[in-house]
Every structure is written in C-alpha cells, then in structure tokens.
Amino acid sequence: MNSTVIVFPGSNCDRDIAVALEKMQFKNKMIWHKETKLPKSDLIVIPGGFSYGDYLRSGAIAGKSLIINEVIKVANQGCLVLGICNGFQILTETGLLKGVLLRNKNLKFINKDVNIKVIDNNNKFLKKYKNNQILKINIAHNEGNFFTNKDHLKELNEKKLIAFKYCDENGEINEDSNPNGSIDNIAGIFNSKKNILGMMPHPERMIDNLVSNTDGTNLFSSLLN
C-alpha cells in the first residue's frame, strides 16, 4: 500500500504520521507543497500542524496551494484521503469535506486524551473497529469546534457519514464529554463517497504503548487491505 504525506510550511505532525505509516507497513513518500505532481498512491494524508502558521484562518492558505489541486483531482477519482487536525481544517477549506472548524468553545488550545466513539465502521477507514467502540485518543487544537448547517447534519446522519463522536469513558455523548463545542460532539466525518476522512483527534499519536496506547493502529490497518 503506497501512502503520500503532503508537507506544508508549518506542518508539524508530518514526521509523526510518517513514523506511524511506516510502522504499519505502508510504503510512504513525503511531498513538499511546491511539487505539482503526486506520486501514485492509495492513500494521501494531510498531516496536523500549523500550515502557514494558521495565518488568515487555519487551513485557508494551504487549501489554495498548488499541490492541493492535485489532491482534489485524485480524491474525486476515489483515492483515499485522510486529514488529521490541521489536515481536517484544510480539507474543509478545499470543499472536499463540508462544514467548518471554529475556535474551541473555551477559546483555548486544548491538548489532552479524550474518548471518542466509533459511529460507523462500514467504510475503508474504520472496518477493523467495532461500532460503538470507545477509543482514547489525543487531541491538540485551537480550532476543532466542528460546525455545519442543518442539511449537512441531516446528510451526515442519514448517510452514516459521521466517523467519530466525543464521549466519556462509558460512551455517553453529552455536553460534558464534548471538549471543544463541536456540534453533536462530532470528532470526524466522511465525504459522501466515504473515501475522505477528516478528524480532529490524532490517531498517529496512539500507536505505541510506551507513549500512550494503541487505539489508533486499527485505523491504519483497516486501510491496508
């Protein structure tokens, strides 16, 4: 399985995701944003970080970069695309995913391990998880407060396009278990074809028991076959 990680100026989780992909046996390439061609790949990852320093609006400038046109092209052809944290923000800026990521409700950067629930595993990204499985995953963002309009929300629910929701350790989805104010506790969503996943939590940080846990590994192994 060939993966490609797009590196923008200011990306800072690019090494972390590369380590994770290689550990999970992906053949990975890093592509600098000034490139205009993508190598042939089965998975494209847009990593976390602060592309362009979050200036103007997180993800806004990266969403207009040269390489992103190529990403849009292959994504529309069905290539798998994963956007984590700033990657999710960039995907919403390109329009590949609908909705926006607003400033966290408490107006502060939040870094902590949170519980998220797998909402629907009937897709290429999450098939190795069980439905309603609770994962403990690290979040680290300033703008992770997902918001969208009623029609899109309805579509997300009806077409089972919600990947994860924030919950507590018992799986309860409520205001107390919502770290950033996201609508309906949404932590990650798919596009309508389910070949694009955007998520605020960092699965690449959860692949090593010494560092944290291994709750993130199944996301990568789901993609492998």
Place this chain on the structure above:
Amino acid sequence: MEINEKLVKKHGLSLEEYSSIKRLLGRDPNFLELGIFSAMWNEHCSYKSSRKHLKILPTKGKQVIQGPGENAGVIDIGDNDAIIFKIESHNHPSYIEPYQGAATGVGGILRDVFTMGARPIALLNSIHFGSPKHFKTKSLLNGVVSGIGGYGNCIGIPTVAGETKFNSTYNENILVNAMAVGHAKKDKIFYSKAKGINKSVVYVGSKTGRDGIHGASMASAEFDENSEDKKPTVQVGDPFTEKLLMEACLELMKDNSVISIQDMGAAGLTSSSVEMASKGELGIELNLDKVPCREDNMSPYEMMLSESQERMLIILEDGKENHARKIFEKWDIDFVIIGKTTKDNNLLLRYKNEIVGKIPIEALASKAPIYDRKWTKKKLPKKKINSKKLNKLNLKDAMIKILSSPNHSNKSWITDQYDQMVMCDTIQKSGSNAAIIRVHGKEKAIAVSVDSSANYCKAHPLTGGKQIVCENWRNLISVGSKPLAITNCLNFGNPENPEIMGEFAECLIGIKESCEFLNYPVVSGNVSFYNGTNNKNIWPTPVIGGVGLIDKLTKPMNHLFKKDNSTIIIVGKTFGHLEQSVFLEEIYSDLDGQPPEINLNNEKNNGEIVLDIIKNNLVYAVHDISQGGLLVALAEMCIGSKLGANIRKPKKLGNIFEYFFGEDQSRYILEVDKKNLTKVEKLLENNNIFYEDIGYTQREKLEIEKEMTVDIKDLCEINNQWYKNY
C-alpha cells in the same frame, strides 16, 4: 547627533563607562557606536556584575561536551548522541506584554538550541506570578500561558514540564523562564566561533524591523511607574517563520557548509556578529545596505540594535553560498550575504558607501567592564516556632487547605494548553517528578525537570542554592534517570544593592557545593538582574533545569500508586523541620525561620540507592518528598492513581504536624510489592540508608491511623477546584 551626558545615561551607561569607551576608541564614539556599546556592555549581554561569581561553578565532567559560553550547553549521552540545552529568562518583556514576551522567550531559547545543530525535542518553563489577588495576576497568567503555548504548539515542539508559582514578591515583576532541550549527533555540533578570513557572513530569517530596539538594555534596569511605555521594546514572535528557519538551518547543517552560526538574540545583529568575531579572534565587516528590512529608511542604529525575532547569522565555507541559498529559498526564508570576516579585528560597518562605525571587537567583548560589586553575607535566621499552637489544628483540614491552594492545586488548566505529545516521543508528561522524552528511534530516553524554591533562598541563600540543585537531582532520580548536568536561570533583584548581590553570591556558592558533590555540572545558563520595581526586589529565585539519562527505557517510573496492599516506605530520615514549610506559609502565613538543612552525603547516598532500586525493577512508584512534606507527597501519589494509602502514626516523633508536613530533605517515598520488600530492605541496610516502613496502599481512601480519613475522589475534587474558579 551630539553625544552628551543625558544621551549616555539614556543608553544605560555610566559616565565612567563612557570614559572607558573613549579610551578604548581613542576618540569620541558616534551615535551608532554609542548604541552598540550600550547593547554590548549592559548587564544582560556582558554579565558584568555576575561574571566573577559565575566562575566558581563547576562546568566540567566526563559527560560535558560544551559548558557555558556557547549558545547552549552540550552533554554526551553515548552512541554519538548529544543533548543540547539551556534555560533563559524573559521576565521584563513578559511583564510588559505577557503574550509576546513569553512567546519570544520560547522562540529565543529554541534558536539557542537549534543553532548548535540540535533538533529541539522538549520545552520546559518556570513561571512565577504575584499573588492571585493582585489585580494584574490573572491577565498575566493568561497571557504568559497562551504565549508559551502559542509558540511551542505552532512550531511543534512539545512543552513537557514546568512549574507555576504564585507569591506576592512577584506582584510587579513576574518571572518567565523558558528551557529548551535538543538532540544532535555528537559529531555534528555547530559553534559560534568564526574561522578563516574573507568568508561570507550570511543573514537568514525574518526581516529586521524596529521592534525590540534596546530590549537588552530594558532587561538591565528596574521597572518604575513608566514601564508601560516600554511596550515598543518588546519583540513580536512569529513561530511559523521560526519553524521554517529551523528546518532550513537543520537541512543546511547536514553537510559541511557551515563554519559557524549564531542566532540574533538579545542585541540582535550587534551581539551575534561581535560574538562570532570575538570567539574567532577575527574582525567582521557588514554592509548594512544589504540587511533585509521590514520598514523603509531604517537607520544603521536601528538595524544594529533591533531585536526582531527569528534571525540568524551564518559564516559559510567558500563556494557553499549557492547551495545554501537554494535551501533557504526552498523554505521561503531570506538569505543575504551581508558581509565577510576580516583579519583586522574590528567591527566595521558600511552604509551608503561610507564607513559609519568602526570598533575594535575586543572593546566590545573582552574589554567590557567587569564589576566586583559589594556584597553582604546573610546569617542563618534563628529558629522560632511554637509547636504547641499547632496541636489545635486538625491534620485533614491542613492538608485540604494546602491541596486547594493556588500553588498546590492541579495545574492541568495550564498544561492542557500546551501540546505535550507532538513528536510522539513524550513518555511522561508534566505532573510527575520529571518528564521523560525518548531519543527518537532509540531505546534510551532523557528525563527533564525545572525547579526553584525562592522562599528557602530568601531565608538563607547558601542553603537555598544548595537545596534547589538537590531537589532537581532528586526529581530526576525519582523517574529512574541518572542526573547528568544542569542549566540555571538566576533571577535576582538589583545587583547594585549589596544585600541582593549577597543573595546572588551565596546562592551560587550553594549551587556550586551541590553540583560539585553530586557531579552535576552547570553547562549553560542565564543571569537576570534588576527584577524589581521602584527599589522593591524580588526574592532570589535561581531556577535549575536538569537533564538525566535513562539508558534503556522499559517501564517509565512515576509517582502514582499502582496496586493496593503494597508496602510504603520512606527512604531518608524525618526530623520534622517546619520552618519555611508550605504548611507554615499556607496555614499560618508564617515566613520566618531557616530552610531545611542539606546533608550532601545523605543526598547522594539515598539518591543513588533509590536509582539502583528502580533500575532493578523492585518498586511500583517513587516520589520525592519536597515542598509540602510527607502528607502532601502521599496525597499526590493517590490523586493521579485513584488508589489510597493506610499510614501508621509515627511512634517516636512528638508532633504530628512536624512529621507529616516537615520538609526534611533527601527523602523519597517508595511503593514496594511485598514480595520485593526483603530485597529492597537488604539493599538499603547494606548501604546504611535510613528507611521507615510507614504503611500500605489500599483502595479508595487515604488514612492516617487515628487521625484522618479522606476519600480519594474528594481529594481529587479538592485539588481540581482552584483554577476552575479563578
């Protein structure tokens, strides 16, 4: 512009210093030259008051690759791996403009570390604020914490440990100390010493603006009621540019293009060029027309004194210019050859085809003034404590009061604002004795901790200086690492006051004694004087940042109880020293008396055995007993783990408060599985180490025999309240 007395004083120079300048130049300086002297001769850059005392610190050892004098200290951790680290203050700017002051403090210390060829792997900080009741404290706390987070999170270096303290002594002069730790290959370390004549001097990084002009001079004077006016001297940070600059520099450092490299920190272009030339015993010539400027019509004076952030000066090998330029173009970073090295030992400045300044390098560096300021010794305060009045108190109430106080409450409100996990090598985050960071791709790890205890240093600087090194050492031991070396940030008041100078001199003697005894050398550091406003000085606050090595990381050790029904033992003797304790301060607002004594022999022996015990996998949890004493330490072991403990009442010690809140040094609490107890006891006995079996772990409750019982749930609740409500 005519140079007169007023102008000289405005530049922070004394008239005697001005006479020396004239003597060294053999003429009057022009305005630009005066500015340059002012930037190089101020306290912050010249260490003129501290240098004499700093000399006594031990700086050598088998583990030391580079001691003080470079951008940062370097230590050897084996297999061609080196750790590069330093701590620095950004107190004055942070008080004036908390967000930018703290952010640029982080940015500056990161540059010191990656300038030497290291990839930064961890950030730490020590921040001290005034009383929570002071009207400024809340906004300063908010600003500083978001500034530290804002910079570190964006550049993508985890902020893994630190300390936050409140005390009215910092009401009008907060402390913001930032430490950075990096990893490099031992054979790929870069220094600031220039070599060779006619080599290209290259400016890389952000453009030069009018910000931060005279920042270093501001940091070398006390505040007064007009300090708000100094806002324009605070620099503005751009972590995004720094990230690009860092990646570009590290990419350039992969081959042999760089002769020497120096970041433009305090006193910007002036100090970086002078330092490189001075170390290389060369001259340097700069063409100021070439300096990338953010604004039009910047004068040579402004260019030379600007402290705009995210800039570096590099001296390149011949013929490497184009190769280097390509790397910086890739990262969209300015790259301009602005000068060359020369053999005539002058700083020569050209602007619009004229020579606008010419100063012998040695006049700015080695001939800068050094002062042997008057200082007075501090006597050990007399003990005075009436232990009778203590008995009316209830042990539980006292513990609750301490654990719900600003200084001892859970600080996740702060640490949750820092990305602690980026880079994915954070094995242990803040909140434990020390953070643990894995060396990327290896089995080994380093442990890092920053510590201070200003009240001990105030009461008796010599003992305080000694204690703080030991406490830092203890914290590193507690996570199973071998302490290797320290960096120090020496925050003091006005050195022209003999009492303050005495605090400085004696703290250093204390630091020296401990460092020498523990083979724990000082490899880098920073002095911050003039911390005070209108003649009111802060308490002496030396901050120690230590680095230890864990050869083989299998199970990281921390302070949380792991299992019920294991034995709890204290290593080290409890005498019940209450003066200067958290207990007396929080409960009685009593700040008198002497700090606990340090016995360096016990410190070393106890620590080495505890490390041995951890390495032999004989304990579940280890916690050092520090501020707050035994009961606070036990509570901390419960709070994170949700397990409790059942503790016997001591048989011998008369006063229960002395036993449970005394701050006797060199003590550790160990959680030992019953099956390992004999082994542990034997190890301790064979080495003549005093220990006490005090009880066992249990579920749900922290209990002291016949004295108190408290639910761990309630304990957590109590500990979590303060920041939520502030």
